[in-house]
Amino acid sequence: MIVEDKTLFVCDLDGVLVQSDGTIRMEDLEQIKGFVRNGGLFVICTGRLDQDIQYVEKQIGVKGDYRISQNGAVIKDKTGEVVYHKTIQKEDAAVLNEILSKFSVRTEVNTIENRYFPSPRDPEEVAEFVDTSIVKENLFDFAETSIEPTIYLNFGEAESFEEIRKEIQETVGDRIQVVQTSPSSLEVFSNEASKGSAVQFIAQLLRLQKDQIIAAGDAESDITMFPYVGRSFAVGEKSDDLVKQAADHVANTIEELFIQYMT
Known part of the structure:
Protein backbone atom coordinates (compact mmCIF):
# COMPACT_ATOMS: atom_id res chain seq x y z
CA MET A 1 0.00 0.00 0.00
CA ILE A 2 1.33 3.43 -0.98
CA VAL A 3 0.23 6.26 1.32
CA GLU A 4 0.73 9.93 0.54
CA ASP A 5 2.83 11.84 3.06
CA LYS A 6 0.93 12.50 6.30
CA THR A 7 -2.41 11.13 5.21
CA LEU A 8 -4.86 11.04 8.14
CA PHE A 9 -7.60 8.42 8.45
CA VAL A 10 -10.32 9.37 10.96
CA CYS A 11 -12.50 6.37 11.80
CA ASP A 12 -15.72 5.94 13.76
CA LEU A 13 -15.96 2.93 16.06
CA ASP A 14 -19.41 1.34 16.38
CA GLY A 15 -20.70 -0.10 13.12
CA VAL A 16 -17.55 0.92 11.23
CA LEU A 17 -14.45 -0.50 12.92
CA VAL A 18 -16.26 -2.45 15.65
CA GLN A 19 -19.00 -4.79 14.44
CA SER A 20 -22.37 -5.22 16.17
CA ASP A 21 -21.04 -8.29 18.03
CA GLY A 22 -18.11 -6.30 19.42
CA THR A 23 -15.51 -7.83 17.12
CA ILE A 24 -13.16 -6.27 14.56
CA ARG A 25 -12.71 -7.87 11.15
CA MET A 26 -9.15 -9.16 10.73
CA GLU A 27 -9.13 -7.91 7.14
CA ASP A 28 -10.01 -4.39 8.31
CA LEU A 29 -7.32 -4.51 10.98
CA GLU A 30 -4.68 -5.56 8.47
CA GLN A 31 -5.61 -2.66 6.21
CA ILE A 32 -5.28 -0.17 9.07
CA LYS A 33 -1.95 -1.61 10.19
CA GLY A 34 -0.64 -1.49 6.63
CA PHE A 35 -1.78 2.12 6.32
CA VAL A 36 0.07 3.07 9.51
CA ARG A 37 3.21 1.10 8.58
CA ASN A 38 3.38 3.07 5.36
CA GLY A 39 3.27 6.43 7.11
CA GLY A 40 -0.44 7.05 7.54
CA LEU A 41 -1.92 8.62 10.66
CA PHE A 42 -4.89 6.89 12.32
CA VAL A 43 -7.34 8.56 14.70
CA ILE A 44 -10.46 7.03 16.27
CA CYS A 45 -13.48 9.34 16.53
CA THR A 46 -16.46 8.10 18.54
CA GLY A 47 -19.34 8.97 20.81
CA ARG A 48 -17.82 6.70 23.46
CA LEU A 49 -15.58 7.92 26.28
CA ASP A 50 -11.83 8.03 25.88
CA GLN A 51 -11.26 4.86 27.93
CA ASP A 52 -13.06 2.83 25.27
CA ILE A 53 -10.78 4.23 22.56
CA GLN A 54 -7.74 3.24 24.58
CA TYR A 55 -9.20 -0.24 25.00
CA VAL A 56 -9.70 -0.65 21.24
CA GLU A 57 -6.25 0.77 20.45
CA LYS A 58 -4.73 -1.83 22.75
CA GLN A 59 -6.74 -4.62 21.14
CA ILE A 60 -5.67 -3.67 17.60
CA GLY A 61 -2.11 -2.73 18.44
CA VAL A 62 -2.35 0.74 16.91
CA LYS A 63 -2.01 3.91 18.97
CA GLY A 64 -3.27 7.13 17.39
CA ASP A 65 -1.62 10.51 17.77
CA TYR A 66 -4.97 11.79 19.02
CA ARG A 67 -8.23 10.32 20.34
CA ILE A 68 -11.59 12.01 19.63
CA SER A 69 -14.30 11.00 22.12
CA GLN A 70 -17.85 12.00 23.04
CA ASN A 71 -18.76 12.96 19.47
CA GLY A 72 -16.00 15.54 19.26
CA ALA A 73 -16.42 17.21 22.64
CA VAL A 74 -13.10 15.82 23.95
CA ILE A 75 -9.71 15.29 22.30
CA LYS A 76 -6.69 13.75 24.01
CA ASP A 77 -3.22 13.25 22.61
CA LYS A 78 -1.34 9.95 22.79
CA THR A 79 0.04 10.88 26.25
CA GLY A 80 -3.50 11.29 27.62
CA GLU A 81 -3.36 15.09 27.85
CA VAL A 82 -6.62 16.90 27.09
CA VAL A 83 -6.01 19.26 24.17
CA TYR A 84 -9.65 20.11 23.39
CA HIS A 85 -12.71 20.12 25.63
CA LYS A 86 -16.11 21.66 24.95
CA THR A 87 -18.40 21.66 28.00
CA ILE A 88 -21.95 22.79 28.64
CA GLN A 89 -21.79 26.14 30.40
CA ASN A 191 -23.03 23.75 20.01
CA GLU A 192 -19.23 24.05 19.86
CA ALA A 193 -18.84 20.27 19.99
CA SER A 194 -18.95 18.07 16.89
CA LYS A 195 -16.85 15.44 15.20
CA GLY A 196 -16.31 17.91 12.38
CA SER A 197 -14.94 20.61 14.68
CA ALA A 198 -12.64 18.04 16.28
CA VAL A 199 -11.28 16.91 12.90
CA GLN A 200 -10.71 20.52 11.90
CA PHE A 201 -8.82 21.13 15.17
CA ILE A 202 -6.55 18.11 14.66
CA ALA A 203 -5.93 19.06 11.04
CA GLN A 204 -4.68 22.44 12.21
CA LEU A 205 -2.43 20.85 14.84
CA LEU A 206 -0.92 18.49 12.26
CA ARG A 207 -0.87 21.16 9.55
CA LEU A 208 -2.83 18.99 7.17
CA GLN A 209 -4.72 20.15 4.13
CA LYS A 210 -8.24 18.91 3.47
CA ASP A 211 -7.12 16.54 0.71
CA GLN A 212 -4.79 14.77 3.16
CA ILE A 213 -7.69 13.52 5.31
CA ILE A 214 -10.02 10.52 4.92
CA ALA A 215 -13.06 9.98 7.17
CA ALA A 216 -15.28 6.95 7.72
CA GLY A 217 -18.62 6.92 9.53
CA ASP A 218 -22.09 5.44 9.55
CA ALA A 219 -24.27 7.77 11.64
CA GLU A 220 -25.65 11.29 11.37
CA SER A 221 -23.04 12.69 13.78
CA ASP A 222 -20.31 11.53 11.38
CA ILE A 223 -21.57 13.77 8.58
CA THR A 224 -20.12 16.80 10.37
CA MET A 225 -16.63 15.45 9.54
CA PHE A 226 -17.21 15.34 5.80
CA PRO A 227 -16.77 19.06 4.95
CA TYR A 228 -13.26 18.95 6.48
CA VAL A 229 -11.90 15.92 4.61
CA GLY A 230 -10.78 15.20 1.08
CA ARG A 231 -12.61 11.88 0.81
CA SER A 232 -15.51 10.74 2.95
CA PHE A 233 -16.84 7.19 3.24
CA ALA A 234 -20.13 5.82 4.53
CA VAL A 235 -19.02 2.46 5.93
CA GLY A 236 -21.04 -0.50 7.16
CA GLU A 237 -24.02 -2.48 5.97
CA LYS A 238 -26.24 -0.55 8.40
CA SER A 239 -24.88 2.87 7.46
CA ASP A 240 -27.55 5.57 7.69
CA ASP A 241 -29.06 6.66 4.37
CA LEU A 242 -28.30 10.30 5.18
CA VAL A 243 -24.63 9.37 5.62
CA LYS A 244 -24.60 7.53 2.30
CA GLN A 245 -26.06 10.57 0.55
CA ALA A 246 -23.54 12.93 2.18
CA ALA A 247 -20.44 10.78 1.66
CA ASP A 248 -18.21 10.72 -1.42
CA HIS A 249 -18.10 6.91 -1.36
CA VAL A 250 -20.00 3.96 0.13
CA ALA A 251 -18.22 0.82 1.40
CA ASN A 252 -19.39 -2.20 3.39
CA THR A 253 -16.09 -2.57 5.27
CA ILE A 254 -12.86 -0.70 5.99
CA GLU A 255 -11.11 -3.26 3.79
CA GLU A 256 -13.37 -2.17 0.91
CA LEU A 257 -12.76 1.49 1.81
CA PHE A 258 -9.00 1.10 1.31
CA ILE A 259 -9.49 -0.78 -1.95
CA GLN A 260 -11.54 2.16 -3.24
CA TYR A 261 -9.06 4.67 -1.81
CA MET A 262 -6.11 3.09 -3.62
CA THR A 263 -7.88 2.98 -7.00
Whole structure:
Protein backbone atom coordinates (compact mmCIF):
# COMPACT_ATOMS: atom_id res chain seq x y z
CA MET A 1 0.00 0.00 0.00
CA ILE A 2 1.33 3.43 -0.98
CA VAL A 3 0.23 6.26 1.32
CA GLU A 4 0.73 9.93 0.54
CA ASP A 5 2.83 11.84 3.06
CA LYS A 6 0.93 12.50 6.30
CA THR A 7 -2.41 11.13 5.21
CA LEU A 8 -4.86 11.04 8.14
CA PHE A 9 -7.60 8.42 8.45
CA VAL A 10 -10.32 9.37 10.96
CA CYS A 11 -12.50 6.37 11.80
CA ASP A 12 -15.72 5.94 13.76
CA LEU A 13 -15.96 2.93 16.06
CA ASP A 14 -19.41 1.34 16.38
CA GLY A 15 -20.70 -0.10 13.12
CA VAL A 16 -17.55 0.92 11.23
CA LEU A 17 -14.45 -0.50 12.92
CA VAL A 18 -16.26 -2.45 15.65
CA GLN A 19 -19.00 -4.79 14.44
CA SER A 20 -22.37 -5.22 16.17
CA ASP A 21 -21.04 -8.29 18.03
CA GLY A 22 -18.11 -6.30 19.42
CA THR A 23 -15.51 -7.83 17.12
CA ILE A 24 -13.16 -6.27 14.56
CA ARG A 25 -12.71 -7.87 11.15
CA MET A 26 -9.15 -9.16 10.73
CA GLU A 27 -9.13 -7.91 7.14
CA ASP A 28 -10.01 -4.39 8.31
CA LEU A 29 -7.32 -4.51 10.98
CA GLU A 30 -4.68 -5.56 8.47
CA GLN A 31 -5.61 -2.66 6.21
CA ILE A 32 -5.28 -0.17 9.07
CA LYS A 33 -1.95 -1.61 10.19
CA GLY A 34 -0.64 -1.49 6.63
CA PHE A 35 -1.78 2.12 6.32
CA VAL A 36 0.07 3.07 9.51
CA ARG A 37 3.21 1.10 8.58
CA ASN A 38 3.38 3.07 5.36
CA GLY A 39 3.27 6.43 7.11
CA GLY A 40 -0.44 7.05 7.54
CA LEU A 41 -1.92 8.62 10.66
CA PHE A 42 -4.89 6.89 12.32
CA VAL A 43 -7.34 8.56 14.70
CA ILE A 44 -10.46 7.03 16.27
CA CYS A 45 -13.48 9.34 16.53
CA THR A 46 -16.46 8.10 18.54
CA GLY A 47 -19.34 8.97 20.81
CA ARG A 48 -17.82 6.70 23.46
CA LEU A 49 -15.58 7.92 26.28
CA ASP A 50 -11.83 8.03 25.88
CA GLN A 51 -11.26 4.86 27.93
CA ASP A 52 -13.06 2.83 25.27
CA ILE A 53 -10.78 4.23 22.56
CA GLN A 54 -7.74 3.24 24.58
CA TYR A 55 -9.20 -0.24 25.00
CA VAL A 56 -9.70 -0.65 21.24
CA GLU A 57 -6.25 0.77 20.45
CA LYS A 58 -4.73 -1.83 22.75
CA GLN A 59 -6.74 -4.62 21.14
CA ILE A 60 -5.67 -3.67 17.60
CA GLY A 61 -2.11 -2.73 18.44
CA VAL A 62 -2.35 0.74 16.91
CA LYS A 63 -2.01 3.91 18.97
CA GLY A 64 -3.27 7.13 17.39
CA ASP A 65 -1.62 10.51 17.77
CA TYR A 66 -4.97 11.79 19.02
CA ARG A 67 -8.23 10.32 20.34
CA ILE A 68 -11.59 12.01 19.63
CA SER A 69 -14.30 11.00 22.12
CA GLN A 70 -17.85 12.00 23.04
CA ASN A 71 -18.76 12.96 19.47
CA GLY A 72 -16.00 15.54 19.26
CA ALA A 73 -16.42 17.21 22.64
CA VAL A 74 -13.10 15.82 23.95
CA ILE A 75 -9.71 15.29 22.30
CA LYS A 76 -6.69 13.75 24.01
CA ASP A 77 -3.22 13.25 22.61
CA LYS A 78 -1.34 9.95 22.79
CA THR A 79 0.04 10.88 26.25
CA GLY A 80 -3.50 11.29 27.62
CA GLU A 81 -3.36 15.09 27.85
CA VAL A 82 -6.62 16.90 27.09
CA VAL A 83 -6.01 19.26 24.17
CA TYR A 84 -9.65 20.11 23.39
CA HIS A 85 -12.71 20.12 25.63
CA LYS A 86 -16.11 21.66 24.95
CA THR A 87 -18.40 21.66 28.00
CA ILE A 88 -21.95 22.79 28.64
CA GLN A 89 -21.79 26.14 30.40
CA LYS A 90 -22.90 26.17 34.04
CA GLU A 91 -25.88 28.48 33.44
CA ASP A 92 -27.08 26.29 30.57
CA ALA A 93 -26.65 23.14 32.68
CA ALA A 94 -28.98 24.64 35.27
CA VAL A 95 -31.63 25.19 32.61
CA LEU A 96 -31.18 21.70 31.17
CA ASN A 97 -31.50 20.14 34.62
CA GLU A 98 -34.80 21.94 35.17
CA ILE A 99 -36.19 20.95 31.77
CA LEU A 100 -35.12 17.31 31.79
CA SER A 101 -36.34 16.70 35.34
CA LYS A 102 -39.91 17.33 34.12
CA PHE A 103 -39.91 14.48 31.61
CA SER A 104 -40.10 10.70 31.97
CA VAL A 105 -36.64 10.05 30.62
CA ARG A 106 -33.57 8.50 32.19
CA THR A 107 -30.80 11.07 32.07
CA GLU A 108 -27.11 10.25 32.28
CA VAL A 109 -24.36 12.89 32.38
CA ASN A 110 -20.86 12.59 30.93
CA THR A 111 -17.71 14.39 31.98
CA ILE A 112 -14.25 13.93 30.46
CA GLU A 113 -13.57 10.76 32.46
CA ASN A 114 -16.89 9.37 33.72
CA ARG A 115 -20.55 8.69 33.09
CA TYR A 116 -22.86 9.58 35.96
CA PHE A 117 -26.13 7.73 36.50
CA PRO A 118 -29.12 8.41 38.78
CA SER A 119 -29.34 4.71 39.72
CA PRO A 120 -27.43 1.48 39.12
CA ARG A 121 -27.77 -0.28 35.77
CA ASP A 122 -28.43 -3.91 35.08
CA PRO A 123 -25.01 -5.42 34.23
CA GLU A 124 -26.46 -6.64 30.94
CA GLU A 125 -27.10 -3.00 29.95
CA VAL A 126 -23.42 -2.05 30.16
CA ALA A 127 -22.37 -1.42 26.55
CA GLU A 128 -18.99 0.20 27.25
CA PHE A 129 -15.75 -1.72 26.90
CA VAL A 130 -14.55 0.01 30.09
CA ASP A 131 -17.21 0.82 32.68
CA THR A 132 -16.55 4.31 34.08
CA SER A 133 -19.99 4.80 35.60
CA ILE A 134 -20.63 6.46 38.96
CA VAL A 135 -24.07 6.51 40.59
CA LYS A 136 -25.35 9.83 41.99
CA GLU A 137 -28.92 9.72 43.27
CA ASN A 138 -29.37 13.51 43.09
CA LEU A 139 -27.83 13.65 39.65
CA PHE A 140 -29.22 16.99 38.50
CA ASP A 141 -28.03 18.80 41.63
CA PHE A 142 -24.65 17.14 41.30
CA ALA A 143 -24.36 18.04 37.61
CA GLU A 144 -25.14 21.68 38.36
CA THR A 145 -22.77 22.17 41.27
CA SER A 146 -19.93 19.64 41.17
CA ILE A 147 -18.93 18.75 37.59
CA GLU A 148 -18.46 20.18 34.11
CA PRO A 149 -20.99 18.29 31.97
CA THR A 150 -19.97 17.38 28.44
CA ILE A 151 -23.07 15.47 27.32
CA TYR A 152 -26.54 14.81 28.70
CA LEU A 153 -27.65 11.42 27.37
CA ASN A 154 -31.37 10.73 27.69
CA PHE A 155 -33.26 7.48 27.19
CA GLY A 156 -37.00 7.43 26.57
CA GLU A 157 -39.71 7.80 23.94
CA ALA A 158 -39.55 9.84 20.74
CA GLU A 159 -42.63 11.87 21.73
CA SER A 160 -40.85 13.17 24.82
CA PHE A 161 -37.76 13.94 22.78
CA GLU A 162 -39.62 16.35 20.53
CA GLU A 163 -40.98 18.23 23.53
CA ILE A 164 -37.55 18.34 25.15
CA ARG A 165 -35.93 19.59 21.95
CA LYS A 166 -38.52 22.36 21.55
CA GLU A 167 -38.22 23.56 25.15
CA ILE A 168 -34.42 23.57 25.07
CA GLN A 169 -34.37 25.55 21.84
CA GLU A 170 -36.82 28.06 23.24
CA THR A 171 -34.83 28.62 26.44
CA VAL A 172 -31.13 28.38 25.51
CA GLY A 173 -31.35 28.91 21.77
CA ASP A 174 -28.44 27.85 19.62
CA ARG A 175 -25.91 27.48 22.46
CA ILE A 176 -26.96 23.83 22.87
CA GLN A 177 -27.33 21.05 20.30
CA VAL A 178 -30.03 18.40 20.67
CA VAL A 179 -29.55 15.28 18.54
CA GLN A 180 -31.61 12.10 18.53
CA THR A 181 -28.96 9.38 18.13
CA SER A 182 -31.33 6.40 18.09
CA PRO A 183 -35.09 5.75 18.44
CA SER A 184 -34.62 5.63 22.23
CA SER A 185 -31.75 8.08 22.89
CA LEU A 186 -31.36 11.85 22.79
CA GLU A 187 -28.02 13.63 23.28
CA VAL A 188 -27.67 17.21 24.49
CA PHE A 189 -24.31 18.99 24.25
CA SER A 190 -22.57 22.29 23.49
CA ASN A 191 -23.03 23.75 20.01
CA GLU A 192 -19.23 24.05 19.86
CA ALA A 193 -18.84 20.27 19.99
CA SER A 194 -18.95 18.07 16.89
CA LYS A 195 -16.85 15.44 15.20
CA GLY A 196 -16.31 17.91 12.38
CA SER A 197 -14.94 20.61 14.68
CA ALA A 198 -12.64 18.04 16.28
CA VAL A 199 -11.28 16.91 12.90
CA GLN A 200 -10.71 20.52 11.90
CA PHE A 201 -8.82 21.13 15.17
CA ILE A 202 -6.55 18.11 14.66
CA ALA A 203 -5.93 19.06 11.04
CA GLN A 204 -4.68 22.44 12.21
CA LEU A 205 -2.43 20.85 14.84
CA LEU A 206 -0.92 18.49 12.26
CA ARG A 207 -0.87 21.16 9.55
CA LEU A 208 -2.83 18.99 7.17
CA GLN A 209 -4.72 20.15 4.13
CA LYS A 210 -8.24 18.91 3.47
CA ASP A 211 -7.12 16.54 0.71
CA GLN A 212 -4.79 14.77 3.16
CA ILE A 213 -7.69 13.52 5.31
CA ILE A 214 -10.02 10.52 4.92
CA ALA A 215 -13.06 9.98 7.17
CA ALA A 216 -15.28 6.95 7.72
CA GLY A 217 -18.62 6.92 9.53
CA ASP A 218 -22.09 5.44 9.55
CA ALA A 219 -24.27 7.77 11.64
CA GLU A 220 -25.65 11.29 11.37
CA SER A 221 -23.04 12.69 13.78
CA ASP A 222 -20.31 11.53 11.38
CA ILE A 223 -21.57 13.77 8.58
CA THR A 224 -20.12 16.80 10.37
CA MET A 225 -16.63 15.45 9.54
CA PHE A 226 -17.21 15.34 5.80
CA PRO A 227 -16.77 19.06 4.95
CA TYR A 228 -13.26 18.95 6.48
CA VAL A 229 -11.90 15.92 4.61
CA GLY A 230 -10.78 15.20 1.08
CA ARG A 231 -12.61 11.88 0.81
CA SER A 232 -15.51 10.74 2.95
CA PHE A 233 -16.84 7.19 3.24
CA ALA A 234 -20.13 5.82 4.53
CA VAL A 235 -19.02 2.46 5.93
CA GLY A 236 -21.04 -0.50 7.16
CA GLU A 237 -24.02 -2.48 5.97
CA LYS A 238 -26.24 -0.55 8.40
CA SER A 239 -24.88 2.87 7.46
CA ASP A 240 -27.55 5.57 7.69
CA ASP A 241 -29.06 6.66 4.37
CA LEU A 242 -28.30 10.30 5.18
CA VAL A 243 -24.63 9.37 5.62
CA LYS A 244 -24.60 7.53 2.30
CA GLN A 245 -26.06 10.57 0.55
CA ALA A 246 -23.54 12.93 2.18
CA ALA A 247 -20.44 10.78 1.66
CA ASP A 248 -18.21 10.72 -1.42
CA HIS A 249 -18.10 6.91 -1.36
CA VAL A 250 -20.00 3.96 0.13
CA ALA A 251 -18.22 0.82 1.40
CA ASN A 252 -19.39 -2.20 3.39
CA THR A 253 -16.09 -2.57 5.27
CA ILE A 254 -12.86 -0.70 5.99
CA GLU A 255 -11.11 -3.26 3.79
CA GLU A 256 -13.37 -2.17 0.91
CA LEU A 257 -12.76 1.49 1.81
CA PHE A 258 -9.00 1.10 1.31
CA ILE A 259 -9.49 -0.78 -1.95
CA GLN A 260 -11.54 2.16 -3.24
CA TYR A 261 -9.06 4.67 -1.81
CA MET A 262 -6.11 3.09 -3.62
CA THR A 263 -7.88 2.98 -7.00
